[in-house]
Amino acid sequence: MTKLRILLAASIALAPLGAQTTVIRNATIMTVTKGTLKGSIVVKDGKIAEVGEKVMEPAGAKIIDAGGQYVIPGIIDCHSHIAVDGSVNEGSVSVSSMVDIKDVINPEDIAIFRALAGGVTTANILHGSANPIGGQTLVLKMRWGKDAQGLIFEGAMPGIKFALGENPKRAGNPQGGRGATVVAEARYPATRMGVEDTIREAFNEAKAYKAEWDEYNAKVARGEHLIPPRKDLKLEPLKEILEGKRYIHAHCYRADEILMLMRVADDYGFKIRTFQHVLEGYKVAKEIAAHGAGASTFSDWFNFKVEAVDAIPYNAAIMQKYGVVVSMNSDDAELMRHLNTEAGKAMRYGGVSETEALAMVTINPAKQLGIDNRVGSIETGKDADLVIYDKYPLSDFAKVEKVLIDGNLYFDRDQDVTGRAARQAEKQKLLDKEKQNQQRQQPPRRPGA
Amino acid sequence: MAVRNARIVTVSGPVIDKGTVVLRHGLIEAVGANVPVPPDAMVVDGEGLTVYPGLIDGLSTWGMPGAAPAAAATTAGRGGRGQTTVTPATPAAPTTPAATATRARGPEDRPATTSWLKAADEISPTDRRIEAARSAGFTTAVTFPTSGIFAGQGAVIDLLSAEKPGAMVVASPAGQYISLSRGGGFGGGMGGGFPGSLMGVIAYVRQIYLDAAHYQLVKEAYARDPRGMTRPEYDRALEGVLESKQILLPANRLVEIDRMLRFAAELKQRAILYGARESYRPEAADLLKKAGAPVLVSLHWPEASRDANPEDVESLRTLETRDKAPSAPALLKKAGVQFALYSDGLDQPRDLQRAVKKAIDAGLARADALRALTLSPAEIYGVADRLGSIEKGKIANLVVTKGELFDDQTRVQFIFVDGRKYTPAAETPGTGGRGPVTERPGVDQ
Numbered sequence: 001m002t003k004l005r006i007l008l009a010a011s012i013a014l015a016p017l018g019a020q021t022t023v024i025r026n027a028t029i030m031t032v033t034k035g036t037l038k039g040s041i042v043v044k045d046g047k048i049a050e051v052g053e054k055v056m057e058p059a060g061a062k063i064i065d066a067g068g069q070y071v072i073p074g075i076i077d078c079h080s081h082i083a084v085d086g087s088v089n090e091g092s093v094s095v096s097s098m099v100d101i102k103d104v105i106n107p108e109d110i111a112i113f114r115a116l117a118g119g120v121t122t123a124n125i126l127h128g129s130a131n132p133i134g135g136q137t138l139v140l141k142m143r144w145g146k147d148a149q150g151l152i153f154e155g156a157m158p159g160i161k162f163a164l165g166e167n168p169k170r171a172g173n174p175q176g177g178r179g180a181t182v183v184a185e186a187r188y189p190a191t192r193m194g195v196e197d198t199i200r201e202a203f204n205e206a207k208a209y210k211a212e213w214d215e216y217n218a219k220v221a222r223g224e225h226l227i228p229p230r231k232d233l234k235l236e237p238l239k240e241i242l243e244g245k246r247y248i249h250a251h252c253y254r255a256d257e258i259l260m261l262m263r264v265a266d267d268y269g270f271k272i273r274t275f276q277h278v279l280e281g282y283k284v285a286k287e288i289a290a291h292g293a294g295a296s297t298f299s300d301w302f303n304f305k306v307e308a309v310d311a312i313p314y315n316a317a318i319m320q321k322y323g324v325v326v327s328m329n330s331d332d333a334e335l336m337r338h339l340n341t342e343a344g345k346a347m348r349y350g351g352v353s354e355t356e357a358l359a360m361v362t363i364n365p366a367k368q369l370g371i372d373n374r375v376g377s378i379e380t381g382k383d384a385d386l387v388i389y390d391k392y393p394l395s396d397f398a399k400v401e402k403v404l405i406d407g408n409l410y411f412d413r414d415q416d417v418t419g420r421a422a423r424q425a426e427k428q429k430l431l432d433k434e435k436q437n438q439q440r441q442q443p444p445r446r447p448g449a
Numbered sequence: 450m451a452v453r454n455a456r457i458v459t460v461s462g463p464v465i466d467k468g469t470v471v472l473r474h475g476l477i478e479a480v481g482a483n484v485p486v487p488p489d490a491m492v493v494d495g496e497g498l499t500v501y502p503g504l505i506d507g508l509s510t511w512g513m514p515g516a517a518p519a520a521a522a523t524t525a526g527r528g529g530r531g532q533t534t535v536t537p538a539t540p541a542a543p544t545t546p547a548a549t550a551t552r553a554r555g556p557e558d559r560p561a562t563t564s565w566l567k568a569a570d571e572i573s574p575t576d577r578r579i580e581a582a583r584s585a586g587f588t589t590a591v592t593f594p595t596s597g598i599f600a601g602q603g604a605v606i607d608l609l610s611a612e613k614p615g616a617m618v619v620a621s622p623a624g625q626y627i628s629l630s631r632g633g634g635f636g637g638g639m640g641g642g643f644p645g646s647l648m649g650v651i652a653y654v655r656q657i658y659l660d661a662a663h664y665q666l667v668k669e670a671y672a673r674d675p676r677g678m679t680r681p682e683y684d685r686a687l688e689g690v691l692e693s694k695q696i697l698l699p700a701n702r703l704v705e706i707d708r709m710l711r712f713a714a715e716l717k718q719r720a721i722l723y724g725a726r727e728s729y730r731p732e733a734a735d736l737l738k739k740a741g742a743p744v745l746v747s748l749h750w751p752e753a754s755r756d757a758n759p760e761d762v763e764s765l766r767t768l769e770t771r772d773k774a775p776s777a778p779a780l781l782k783k784a785g786v787q788f789a790l791y792s793d794g795l796d797q798p799r800d801l802q803r804a805v806k807k808a809i810d811a812g813l814a815r816a817d818a819l820r821a822l823t824l825s826p827a828e829i830y831g832v833a834d835r836l837g838s839i840e841k842g843k844i845a846n847l848v849v850t851k852g853e854l855f856d857d858q859t860r861v862q863f864i865f866v867d868g869r870k871y872t873p874a875a876e877t878p879g880t881g882g883r884g885p886v887t888e889r890p891g892v893d894q
Binding site: 089093106127 | 552553554555556642643644645646648649651652653655656659660663667670705707711753764765768771
């Protein structure tokens with residue numbers, strides 16, 4: 001009997017928060033993949049159980065009345081650098097594949113909460129662009145309040161950052177560019193040719209490394225006892241790329257470098273999963289589509305550097321027309337908070353449909369990250385990552401009211417607004433207390449002294 | 450030598466209201482209420498005095514030549530995100546060859562690594578901080594080289610005025626000191642060498658442990674049968690890592706405590722966390738308790754920078770941490786986490802006393818504060834069989850005070866280290882017992 005009770009208590013404690021049932025009723029639901037409808041969404045065990053004009057509302061379900069407001073799938077940002085402790089760049093070496101964003105997740109970065117308040121539920125957290133081959137990356141859900149492990153998008157394919165063009169060639173160059181003042185010695189490469197060479201050399205090394213391990217594994221399988229080869233954390237992720245176990249997200253701008261990287265990939269037998277920024281992608285959209293790569297771009301950010309002069313706001317629409325899966329990314333904690341309007345810009349420039357625009361910040365980045373079976377649209381069986389907007393979500397004036405991830409409420413504008421005064425008061429109390437203590441510690445000033 | 454008629458706080462046993470401690474040959478020969486004073490003893494009358502075990506600094510640089518005080522955990526590179534960044538007590542001075550070496554191109558160059566360095570071999574008995582610390586009641590320090598990622602191995606030393614440094618060493622090695630702070634950024638930072646970021650340092654440490662395990666395999670195989678096998682190269686960095694039975698990892702914020710506990714488990718190393726600034730948060734105590742990891746709490750409590758821009762908006766977390774950090778020891782005690790306190794750059798008696806008092810004011814029982822500076826650090830470093838309490842057979846390290854230890858008005862009368870009697874150094878004149886007397890060099894700058 002006691003045992004049973006303990007078991008029961010344990011099972012209750014283990015049940016995830018999302019186990020409760022929630023119904024969002026009276027909503028304008030933009031499913032992205034299945035059109036827009038007015039109706040309800042039933043959320044059960046963190047998943048979308050039913051979507052429709054009329055649904056069975058389970059007894060005891062928590063009801064959220066959307067009052068006719070809009071519900072869209074949680075926004076996915078394919079290029080972000082938030083929630084990272086320390087630098088996002090290991091810029092000391094031209095191949096920094098040994099470093100991993102997973103080691104430095106900061107679940108208490110306020111940018112997570114702000115992204116959430118902007119409707120983002122999932123983000124691809126990338127290493128910076130200081131090296132031709134950068135660090136390992138991963139996909140996080142914006143589960144504000146959870147610990148580092150709790151943010152990780154379970155089962156999402158890990159990635160790696162590559163970078164082409166000015167950033168990697170200038171990062172280690174004492175003659176110019178960002179970071180020049182702190183670099184004592186020049187770091188190879190300093191040219192675009194060098195960037196390509198660095199990547200090729202790294203994969204030559206990785207191939208040899210893979211061969212060494214393959215040989216070892218084969219011998220062990222035959223029953224031989226051997227000392228394993230040295231495990232090299234720089235080459236492990238490159239080996240995974242060659243084995244198709246890791247996605248490449250490549251920072252790039254110019255058409256020539258995009259073509260270059262695809263040629264390198266073909267030579268070594270791997271694929272580029274996404275081109276990031278890819279501002280001249282419209283010039284080589286056909287080739288990108290043929291390679292099977294996705295494109296994650298800015299809406300209308302251009303001319304901020306010499307590589308970006310040929311950028312046009314029609315880039316996303318044109319690439320999409322050629323069959324490239326296109327997403328809009330932020331690359332920035334502030335822009336991340338209004339990716340909905342970034343999507344809206346694709347309607348203005350390039351004339352994509354409302355659904356296509358919305359897809360650029362939901363299902364398309366989900367496809368690029370290989371998580372479209374879980375997120376990116378409002379469909380039965382998918383994660384209940386949902387955003388309620390007070391107005392038409394592609395409008396500048398739309399505000400996020402509520403955000404659910406895995407069926408749990410992670411952001412509620414009303415709660416946040418009403419809680420502000422209390423938080424401010426708490427802060428003031430601490431400030432006052434500190435001031436008092438400081439005054440008490442200071443020796444009394446004698447008059448006239 | 451004997452101290453009689455004194456109140457004796459043994460730490461390991463009950464307090465003896467009036468008793469005698471007999472010291473001989475540097476050891477405690479007897480302690481108790483009715484212990485006879487040997488006829489040959491030099492007698493110190495303890496009437497009105499209290500005898501405590503000598504204090505132990507659980508993580509120190511006392512006695513290390515030119516060492517920078519232990520920098521408290523990592524400083525986050527990208528500020529303004531609500532982290533509590535902490536300025537190390539003094540700017541780190543590179544003291545090891547590794548720190549000034551040419552730009553490292555990867556883990557193979559073993560950057561910022563002097564894992565083979567042993568504090569016991571480096572002691573400088575003339576370090577002026579030794580006398581200051583002793584005057585505050587410290588008889589022992591677990592002192593470490595602190596420069597670099599793998600800085601080197603610590604030693605438990607007695608704070609003697611010794612002719613020969615070897616006389617000071619109680620136990621060595623005491624663990625490998627690891628730090629994770631490196632400049633960072635786009636071009637590498639810190640002279641541009643690898644690693645230049647927190648994630649780079651973590652990757653480096655991980656690679657070193659993989660290399661060490663591999664190195665050991667190869668060495669063992671070669672020792673078994675060298676014929677026909679290429680001779681493995683001797684690698685002092687890996688030797689130093691392999692001979693370190695425990696590691697000290699920096700962790701101030703809750704996020705870092707979580708990260709480092711996971712990291713230690715991944716590396717399969719027994720870890721002692723240090724810093725622990727946010728261990729006042731209940732989640733931190735839970736994590737530490739669950740991992741069973743001991744933690745060293747810095748006595749260098751976070752303070753508002755006096756030179757801060759008044760326009761700067763500080764996060765609620767930063768303010769809360771400054772307010773609540775001293776309550777961490779009380780909370781850790783309640784949660785049953787093994788912890789000790791350490792000086793973290795403080796070396797003036799008054800500052801140390803005041804810092805401990807803060808923890809007591811924030812709820813730590815006086816007896817627990819004492820334990821966290823005596824028996825607990827001794828247990829953490831496995832030297833509780835010889836240090837940390839007043840027991841027969843242990844090393845004769847004692848502090849004798851007039852008044853309760855850690856009180857403002859209390860005066861340390863004598864200090865016994867290895868049975869040798871010291872009187873505290875004269876205090877800085879003109880203190881008057883109130884107000885910040887000593888400017889801690891470098892603090893808040």
